[in-house]
Amino acid sequence: MRLVVLRGTVHRSGRSNISGVNNDAVVISRVVEDRHWHALENDLVVGRGEALRRPDGRLFLGVDAWQDRVFQPLVATMLAELPEIVYTLVDDEDVEARARWRDAGFVTYRQERVYTVATDPQITGLDQIRAPSGIEILPLGQAAEAPLSELDRVVRAEVGAAAGWQSMPVELRSRPDGTVGVIDPAAYVVAAQDGEYLGLARVARVPRRSRLGLVAVRTARRRHGIARAMLAELLGSLHRAGVDSVTAEVDDYNKPANALLLGIGAQQVGSASELLHR
Structure with missing residues (x-):
């Protein structure tokens, strides 16, 4: 055409x-x-x-x-x-780009904050963080794919039943048949108890700057310090590997996630909007 x-x-x-x-x-x-x-x-x-x-x-x-x-x-x-239905992502500071997309019929769907997160435990304050009693934190690459895939499925279902997955868009790879599956355990830190996976933290390693893609804990196990313990392991591992900082994007209305990052010293460096066209 x-x-x-x-x-x-x-x-x-x-x-x-x-x-x-x-x-x-x-x-x-x-x-x-x-x-x-x-x-x-x-x-x-x-x-x-x-x-x-x-x-x-x-x-x-x-x-x-x-x-x-x-x-x-x-x-x-x-x-x-x-x-x-299609979407696009626009930097909130790019007024001209936003106007062009609006002229094309796009409207605001959701907004997110963009953070830079230091990995140094002396800056994040995570150097003294320990996992809750009975919780084991599996370092990057130590999780098994099958239970990790099952945890991903459960987390998606829980988020979908609450705020909706669109409030936490995560970049997971898809299998050839179109189903979403965890492909690379090397990108995940996982929290487990008695062999059951309870939470995960994902990082995308890219040349310019690594990206914190997702931090999620099963609904029934939240507010027990598991997320902070996973972040302590993940960011500490990156720091030891020579990575100074990572980026993260959080839905503007996701107060717990914003509070978690701000609580470890994350700096907001921008914001962006998802625009939608029906």
Whole structure:
């Protein structure tokens, strides 16, 4: 499917012109089925669009084209070819980007705070934290995949029955059959008691800065210091490996999670909004 624009009006055909430099045609076409779009002008890429399905099933759009004459038709093409609810994530300080997405029909769905968390136990105050009596904290890579996958399933069900999983979107990999499963135990610190897994803390190791992806404890075992004990192990392990800090994103309305991070000295460095288009 190709889309071209003539003086700001969307047309679906082979080729036409868009008002701009030399009135050259901007052609928008999908280059990879269901995933990528390019905006071309004089055979040069002047904009890119991508649709990424997250493991929680939601579809997120990303666009790299910061001229309205390219951005709006590019988004319009993506929306027309993706007949479902879609989302995007925008930095709250990027007023222009937010306005462009709103002009495309997106509305605010949820907001989150962005934190930087130091790993040094002298800064977090976690150097003296010990696991509650009877609780064993399994270091990164020590958990077994099967019970870890089961814990993930139970945690998702508990969150879904309460605030809703959309308030804690977590990036877990999916199996080939589409079901969500824990693939890499090396990314998890786990709390266990008598062989039963009760809580998990996940980190995503990336080149620029590691990301604290999720801290979760079974509903019946919360408020007993398990989350802090897992964080003490996870952040301490990263510190010993030479990682100075991690990032974390928390739903603005998730008061316990925000309090947990602020309680270990996390610094809020920004905020972002998820926008939705129906």
